[in-house]
Structure formats: structure tokens, C-alpha cells
Amino acid sequence: MTVIMLTSGAVLLLTCLAFIAFEVITLRKGMVDGLMTRSEIIGVNSTASLAFQNTSDAADVLAALKTDPQVIDACIYDENGHVFAQFPSNVAASAFPSALTGTGFHYTSSSLAVYRPIIQDGHALGTVYIESNLSPLTRRYHAYALLALAVIIASTILAYLMSRVLQNQISQPILALSETARAISRKRDFSVRAVKYSNDEAGALTDAFNEMLAEIQKLSSTLEQRVEERTAQLEAVNKELEAFSYSVSHDLRAPLRHIDGFVDMLRKTSQDSIGASGKRYLDIISGAAKRMGALIDDLLVFSRMGRSEMRRTTVNTDSLVAECISEMAQDLQGRAIEWDISPMPEVNADRPMLKQVWVNLISNAVKYSRDRSPAKIVIRSREAGPKEWEFSVKDNGAGFDMQYAGKLFGVFQRLHQNEEFEGTGIGLANVRRIILRHGGKTWAEGKIGEGAAFFFTLPKAN
Amino acid sequence: MNNLRPILLVEDNINDVELTLAALQQNNVANEVIVARHGGEALDFLYRRGTHEQRKEGNPVVVFLDMKMPKVDGLEVLHKMKNDDQLKMIPVVMLTSSREEADLVKSYKYGVNAYVVKPVGFEQFTEAIRQLGMFWAVLNEPPPNGH
Numbered sequence: 001m002t003v004i005m006l007t008s009g010a011v012l013l014l015t016c017l018a019f020i021a022f023e024v025i026t027l028r029k030g031m032v033d034g035l036m037t038r039s040e041i042i043g044v045n046s047t048a049s050l051a052f053q054n055t056s057d058a059a060d061v062l063a064a065l066k067t068d069p070q071v072i073d074a075c076i077y078d079e080n081g082h083v084f085a086q087f088p089s090n091v092a093a094s095a096f097p098s099a100l101t102g103t104g105f106h107y108t109s110s111s112l113a114v115y116r117p118i119i120q121d122g123h124a125l126g127t128v129y130i131e132s133n134l135s136p137l138t139r140r141y142h143a144y145a146l147l148a149l150a151v152i153i154a155s156t157i158l159a160y161l162m163s164r165v166l167q168n169q170i171s172q173p174i175l176a177l178s179e180t181a182r183a184i185s186r187k188r189d190f191s192v193r194a195v196k197y198s199n200d201e202a203g204a205l206t207d208a209f210n211e212m213l214a215e216i217q218k219l220s221s222t223l224e225q226r227v228e229e230r231t232a233q234l235e236a237v238n239k240e241l242e243a244f245s246y247s248v249s250h251d252l253r254a255p256l257r258h259i260d261g262f263v264d265m266l267r268k269t270s271q272d273s274i275g276a277s278g279k280r281y282l283d284i285i286s287g288a289a290k291r292m293g294a295l296i297d298d299l300l301v302f303s304r305m306g307r308s309e310m311r312r313t314t315v316n317t318d319s320l321v322a323e324c325i326s327e328m329a330q331d332l333q334g335r336a337i338e339w340d341i342s343p344m345p346e347v348n349a350d351r352p353m354l355k356q357v358w359v360n361l362i363s364n365a366v367k368y369s370r371d372r373s374p375a376k377i378v379i380r381s382r383e384a385g386p387k388e389w390e391f392s393v394k395d396n397g398a399g400f401d402m403q404y405a406g407k408l409f410g411v412f413q414r415l416h417q418n419e420e421f422e423g424t425g426i427g428l429a430n431v432r433r434i435i436l437r438h439g440g441k442t443w444a445e446g447k448i449g450e451g452a453a454f455f456f457t458l459p460k461a462n
Numbered sequence: 463m464n465n466l467r468p469i470l471l472v473e474d475n476i477n478d479v480e481l482t483l484a485a486l487q488q489n490n491v492a493n494e495v496i497v498a499r500h501g502g503e504a505l506d507f508l509y510r511r512g513t514h515e516q517r518k519e520g521n522p523v524v525v526f527l528d529m530k531m532p533k534v535d536g537l538e539v540l541h542k543m544k545n546d547d548q549l550k551m552i553p554v555v556m557l558t559s560s561r562e563e564a565d566l567v568k569s570y571k572y573g574v575n576a577y578v579v580k581p582v583g584f585e586q587f588t589e590a591i592r593q594l595g596m597f598w599a600v601l602n603e604p605p606p607n608g609h
Contacts, residue, residue: 245562250530253559254475256582261481264584286584293582300561 004166008159009152016148023144027137032105035114038065039128043118046076050084050118050125058085070132072111076118077127084126100127110134173202177209190217238307245303252296259289291424295412298426302411305433310350314461317344317391320351321379324358331366336374344381345389348461353434360427361393361454367421368452369397376451387460388440394453400446408444431456468494469599470522472504472539473557474531478580482526482557485588491595493523501534505542508549521552524598529558529565537568544573551605553598 042061049057058076065071065087075086075096083093097113105114113131117124173196180194190213196206263286267279274282321341325332347354362377369375376396384390400408400415407413409432414425432442435456446452469491473479479497486495498504504525506512525543529536536556543549553575558565561579569577578594581587 250559253580253582254478257559257580257584257587258475258477258481260582261477261484261584261587264588265481265484290583297561304563 004163005156005159009156012152012155016151020141020144020148023140024137027140028107031112031132031134031137032114035105035112035130035132036103036116038068039114039116039130042074042076042130043116043128046085046128047118047120047125050076050078051120055085059087059089061085062087065130068132070135072131072133074128074130077129079124079126081127096129100129107134169198169200170202173197173206177206180209184213190220241303241307245300248296248300253293256289256293256296260286260293263289295424295426298424299411302426302430302433305353305356305430306437310353310437312348312350315347315349315351315354317347317381320355321358321362324355324362327359328363328366331363335366335370337366337369338374338376339379340376341379342381344379344391346461347389347458349438349458350434353437357431357434357456358393360431361456364427364454365393365395365397365452367397367423368399368416369395371398372396384457388457389460390455390457392453392455394451396451399448399451400444401448402446405444405446409442428454466493467520467523467604468496469595470496470498470504470507470525472498472501472525472531472536473528474500475528478528481584481587482591485591486595488588489592489595491592491599493595493599496522500531501536501539504539505534508543508552521549521604523553523604524594524602525552525554526557526594527554529556529560529569537565537572540569540572540574553602553604555594555598557594 045061046058062074062085065074073091076084078084083096100115103116111131111133115127115129118126118128177194180192184192193210194206196203263282267282365377378394381389381391404415409428411429412425435442439459440457442456444454471482483495498507507514510517527536527539540554555576555578556569556574557578557580559580566577578590581590
């Protein structure tokens with residue numbers, strides 16, 4: 001709208017200026033011509049008086065000028081350039097310019113003076129001089145200025161009204177369209193359609209918009225359907241998995257308990273008859289049963305880690321690590337361990353799950369460094385890029401061959417004999433699964449006999 | 463004391479029955495142990511009906527209840543007991559292989575008094591039974607009979 005107003009204003013102003021300039025030139029020329037004609041008439045009428053040196057006759061001719069209120073003064077020069085007669089009579093002769101010859105005119109700021117020779121039979125008898133004020137010009141100028149102003153004001157108002165109408169016609173449909181688009185993205189309801197106001201370009205735009213909406217609606221409904229189908233499938237699989245792990249937990253453990261129970265009873269009731277090797281076999285049987293029980297328990301925990309819902313909160317890492325270590329008091333008895341723990345940042349995580357991670361890593365460090373005195377365990381954190389924290393647990397224990405670093409995080413993967421270091425081999429698999437679910441990475445570095453370092457990253461909270 | 467009211471053991475698995483009885487015996491828990499082999503039988507005993515119609519009056523000092531049983535399972539027995547004015551005061555201990563959170567939550571919702579996961583190792587199992595017998599049959603003062 002501002003553009004429309006500015007353009008029309010500028011055009012009008014230029015037009016008016018051009019018009020006024022043209023009029024000014026025409027008017028000035030017209031005024032010169034008028035005065036010239038008059039001075040010619042006066043010249044013709046005063047040839048006789050000049051020829052006869054009759055001053056009063058010449059003054060009478062000039063006096064006719066009093067009918068014209070614009071004439072300020074006038075005079076007739078004789079052939080020698082002296083003032084011969086003048087109008088009005090009370091003006092001093094010195095007020096007139098001296099020795100004017102030829103034809104000409106000149107403008108001052110408030111007056112116009114013309115002069116022309118009086119010629120009879122090819123002989124110059126003298127010169128007529130008339131000076132007129134510019135009041136008609138000034139009046140016309142004022143009139144033009146007023147007119148131009150009125151035209152500009154009137155057309156500006158007109159332009160404003162018209163652009164209002166135009167705006168309503170163009171902007172309203174577009175505003176309605178954008179309002180509809182906003183409502184759709186807010187409510188996610190693709191069944192809404194934009195209202196069509198007219199059959200012009202805006203109407204075509206509305207039609208195109210509505211067609212696009214129909215397409216999106218179709219796509220989103222099939223997408224929703226597909227998502228629902230997939231979700232149902234996933235839910236079914238998940239239920240099956242749950243039923244499976246339930247029966248594993250219940251049904252596989254019972255026979256193991258029976259094996260161990262009856263082996264124990266056998267041991268007690270037949271102590272004398274089974275002999276030393278028989279007793280050893282029984283120990284092996286019950287040891288195997290217990291180990292299988294531990295494996296089943298670990299597997300269940302592992303599967304639960306993958307399934308259970310995550311409840312993220314702000315976790316104070318310092319206190320979590322301190323808590324893990326204090327709960328390991330039993331394993332730490334009789335051990336000489338130098339702890340080197342730096343202050344660590346808060347993270348956004350599922351606290352029980354993250355605790356599992358720290359318990360696993362710290363207890364591993366404690367376990368695999370038990371042949372060292374003192375054992376040294378270093379726990380550190382650092383900023384790994386703008387979006388991640390990196391944490392590490394490092395020990396000076398048994399270490400491992402980097403060749404097998406990739407196997408460390410597998411389920412039931414172990415790099416040590418059970419007689420050497422006990423364990424099922426599920427801990428690091430749990431660590432990897434938990435960190436993965438939090439959007440982080442896990443890796444390890446180590447050297448046989450020198451120690452191991454385990455690393456994981458967690459995304460920073462927002 | 464409790465005049466040695468009986469313990470009701472509800473367990474479908476014959477091996478578990480034998481091991482539990484052996485563990486109780488090893489630990490000198492002197493109370494009589496009534497064995498019900500499924501939930502229905504347990505309810506029959508508690509309500510003195512069916513095969514238990516002729517039994518002596520009075521409630522058991524504690525019920526050791528297995529979770530997973532055919533037909534009427536442990537949770538159902540628990541639910542019925544805790545909804546019955548006569549039975550709801552009897553302490554019930556879930557004695558089960560399941561560590562599933564859903565089972566735990568349900569049991570406590572229904573009003574279980576204790577929830578014990580049977581350890582695989584017999585030593586630990588014996589120890590668990592000893593502690594249970596000691597606490598529920600000896601230390602704990604049960605609600606008076608007839609209330």
C-alpha cells in the first residue's frame with residue numbers, strides 16, 4: 001500500500017511541476033507580448049507629437065495607460081535618448097533608465113520592463129518604455145500552486161482508498177491461507193481446507209494449497225496406518241519376548257535348583273559311600289548348576305535393560321560414582337587401591353541404568369587389578385566436542401590384548417579363564433546396551449599386564 | 463507364642479516340596495507343614511472344604527505360596543485371601559522363581575507380606591527357608607485365631 005501511495009504521489013507531483021513550469025513560461029511570454037503590443041500602439045500614436053515636439057500630446061497618449069492598474073510607469077524618449085514624456089507625471093525623470101535603444105525587455109523580481117523604438121518611414125524618432133508589475137503572474141502562480149495541492153491531496157486520498165480495496169482483494173485470501181496453514185501445523189489436522197474468496201490468481205493459489213493438503217492428508221493417513229500396523233507387530237513381538245523371558249526366569253531356574261538341592265542332599269545322606277571322587281563330581285554338578293543359574297539371571301537383566309522404559313533425570317555423576325564405590329565395600333576389603341577421581345559433570349540419564357554402567361566399570365577395574373598393590377584406578381571426564389561428555393575408568397590391572405577389544409562388549413564374551421577371574425561376561429554387554437540407549441558410545445583400550453581403560457560418552461543435556 | 467500352628471506350603475512341583483521340607487527340617491522348624499499341590503487345594507484347606515473338610519479349626523501361622531501353578535495360581539490365591547475377612551490377616555510369603563517386576567508389583571498390590579525369590583544354590587535356598595521359618599513361624603506374632 002505504501003508503494004502504491006508513493007508512486008502515485010511522485011507521478012502527480014512531477015506532472016504538476018511540469019504543468020506549472022510550462023504555464024510560467026507561456027505566461028511570461030504572453031505578458032511580454034502584451035506589453036510589446038501596447039508599447040507599439042503608444043509608439044504609433046506618439047509619432048506626431050514626437051515629430052512636432054509636442055510633450056503634452058505625448059503625455060496624453062501615455063496617460064491612457066492609467067486604465068491598466070498593472071503599469072507602474074512609462075516614458076517616451078526622444079531620438080537623443082532624453083525623456084520626452086512620462087507617466088505618471090509625478091515621477092522623477094531620473095527614475096527611468098537612460099539611453100535605451102533597440103527592442104527588448106527585462107524582468108526584475110517584481111516587475112517587467114519593455115522598450116521598443118518609435119519608427120516612422122524607416123527613421124527612429126525615439127523609444128517607448130513601459131514598466132509593469134507582475135501581480136497577474138503572481139496571482140496565477142498562487143492559483144496553480146493551490147490547484148496542484150488540491151489535485152495531489154485528492155488523488156492521494158483516492159489512491160489510498162483504491163489500494164485499500166486492492167489490498168482486501170489480494171491480501172485477504174493470502175492472509176486466510178497463511179492462517180489456515182498455521183492452524184494445520186498447530187492442530188495437525190489435515191482435513192481443514194482454506195476458504196476460496198475469488199476466481200482470480202489468489203483463488204488459484206487457494207485451490208493449489210487445498211490440493212496439496214489433500215495429498216498430505218492421504219499420505220499421513222496411510223503413514224499412520226502403517227505406523228499402527230508396525231507398532232502392533234512390535235508389541236506382539238515384545239509380548240512374546242516378555243513371555244519368553246518370564247518362562248526362562250521361572251521354568252529354567254527351577255530344575256537347576258532341584259539339581260543343586262538334590263546333589264546336596266545326596267552329599268549329606270551318602271557321605272560315606274560316594275568316596276572322594278564321587279564328592280568331587282557332586283561339587284562339579286552343583287557348581288555348574290549355580291553357574292547356569294547366574295547366567296540365566298544375567299541374561300534376564302540384560303534383556304530387561306533393552307526393554308524397560310527409560311526415565312531420564314538430571315544425575316549428579318560425582319555422587320553416583322561415590323555411591324557405587326561405597327556399595328562395593330565388601331570387594332574392597334583388604335585391598336590397597338589408590339583412587340584418583342576428578343570432579344564430573346551432571347548428565348541427563350536414567351539413574352538406575354547409569355548406575356549399572358558405573359558399577360560394572362568400577363567393579364571390573366577393582367576385580368582385574370586385584371594382583372596389584374597398590375592398585376590404581378583413575379576416573380575422569382572431559383568435554384568431547386560441543387555436544388558430548390566423555391567418561392573413562394582406567395586401572396593398572398591385568399589389561400587385555402587390543403586384538404580382542406571388539407569382543408569385550410559382547411554378551412558372555414570373556415577374555416579371561418573363569419578360574420583366573422570369575423564372572424559371566426554380561427557386564428560390559430550391559431554397559432554398551434545402556435550407553436547406546438542413552439545415545440552414547442563405548443570403547444576400550446588396554447595392554448596385557450599394564451591395565452585397561454574403558455570409555456563411554458553421553459550427550460549433554462540439550 | 464503360637465502353640466505351633468501349621469505352616470501351609472502351596473507348591474505344585476514335587477521336587478520343590480521335598481527340598482523345602484528338607485530345608486525346614488534341617489533348620490529345626492517344628493511346626494507341622496501342610497502341603498497343598500495347587501491353588502485350589504490351598505483354598506480348600508483355608509476354607510475347610512473338600513478333602514480338608516474335617517481338618518482342625520484355626521488358620522496357619524504363615525502361607526508359603528508358589529507363584530506359578532496350573533489352574534489357580536499363586537496370585538489368585540493371594541487375591542482371594544486378602545479379600546476375605548477371615549483370611550486376610552494370615553501372613554503370606556510369595557516363594558517363587560520369578561524375579562519379574564510385574565509379578566512383584568502385583569503381589570504387593572494384592573497385599574503380600576513378603577516376596578522371596580528362591581535362590582538356585584541349595585545352600586542359599588536352605589538359608590532362605592531357615593530365615594523364613596524362623597521369622598514367620600517363630601519370631602513373628604501372628605494375628606490371634608478367630609479374628
